[in-house]
Amino acid sequence: MSLEVPVDLGEGPALVLLHGFAMRPATYAALARLLAERCRVVVPDLFDVRGQWRHDRVVDAFTATLDRLGIDRATLVGHSFGGALELGFASQFPDRVVELVFSDTLAASRELRLGAEALRHPLRLLRLATPTAAAAFASTWAEHPRQLVDAAWWGFRSSREFDSRVVARAGITAHVLWANRDSVLSQGDGRRFAQELAASFTVAAGRPGQVLDHDWMFQQPRLFRHHLEGLGLRAFGAARGRRPPPTAA
Numbered sequence: 001m002s003l004e005v006p007v008d009l010g011e012g013p014a015l016v017l018l019h020g021f022a023m024r025p026a027t028y029a030a031l032a033r034l035l036a037e038r039c040r041v042v043v044p045d046l047f048d049v050r051g052q053w054r055h056d057r058v059v060d061a062f063t064a065t066l067d068r069l070g071i072d073r074a075t076l077v078g079h080s081f082g083g084a085l086e087l088g089f090a091s092q093f094p095d096r097v098v099e100l101v102f103s104d105t106l107a108a109s110r111e112l113r114l115g116a117e118a119l120r121h122p123l124r125l126l127r128l129a130t131p132t133a134a135a136a137f138a139s140t141w142a143e144h145p146r147q148l149v150d151a152a153w154w155g156f157r158s159s160r161e162f163d164s165r166v167v168a169r170a171g172i173t174a175h176v177l178w179a180n181r182d183s184v185l186s187q188g189d190g191r192r193f194a195q196e197l198a199a200s201f202t203v204a205a206g207r208p209g210q211v212l213d214h215d216w217m218f219q220q221p222r223l224f225r226h227h228l229e230g231l232g233l234r235a236f237g238a239a240r241g242r243r244p245p246p247t248a249a
Helices: 025-035 055-069 081-092 113-120 122-128 131-143 145-157 161-170 187-197 221-231 234-239
Strands: 007-009 014-018 040-043 074-079 097-103 174-178 200-203
Touching: 007 025, 014 025, 014 055, 014 081, 025 040, 025 131, 025 221, 055 081, 074 081, 074 234, 081 097, 081 145, 081 161, 097 221, 097 234, 131 145, 161 187, 174 187, 174 221, 187 200, 200 221
Parallel strands: 014 040, 014 074, 074 097, 097 174, 174 200
Antiparallel strands: 007 040
């Protein structure tokens, strides 16, 4: 089994984006187009699976998807829930990972409000969501309700500490980005997660006084690209060594 890949843009080194809980690849289309100016950008659908959604099944399907696309090694960028899958894949296949970026991620093992809330009242998450995220959530819930409940339960009950230790020991270059006012996940938890991985930790900076929340990755795609460029990702090639991202969105 492999995953559907609705977004596959650009050429060059591969950057694979793993989307957030109940989001769609199309939710990240504007960001993907911007990043595709620098590299090949692939966004698979992490919930379009038949039958029960299980972490190991989806990691296997993700691996098969990379094989199908001819991607031996990739830069991985995970948003929210997608970061947990990114971490799981990296712990199993460190040789296939160039570098890791986690944005406001559930890969951190201590702050599980998103999974708990989704398990108790899936539609209540819409109260926290931007209109774009709410529309994606409603669409995914309509098509894959069982898979979302399965995934939420896994996120709620599982621990990622072992995977974090494995990735840290493998010495994979990692970065953690965080919104300055994330209303879903704790910034302190993100800092601890970065320490576990020996990763850089960056709180997103926009215009003076600008509030960036959990969905800033696709709500502010140009700002997110600026922050990625500031990290000097190898997927961007010439972007390495550029000065830190500007404060204007």
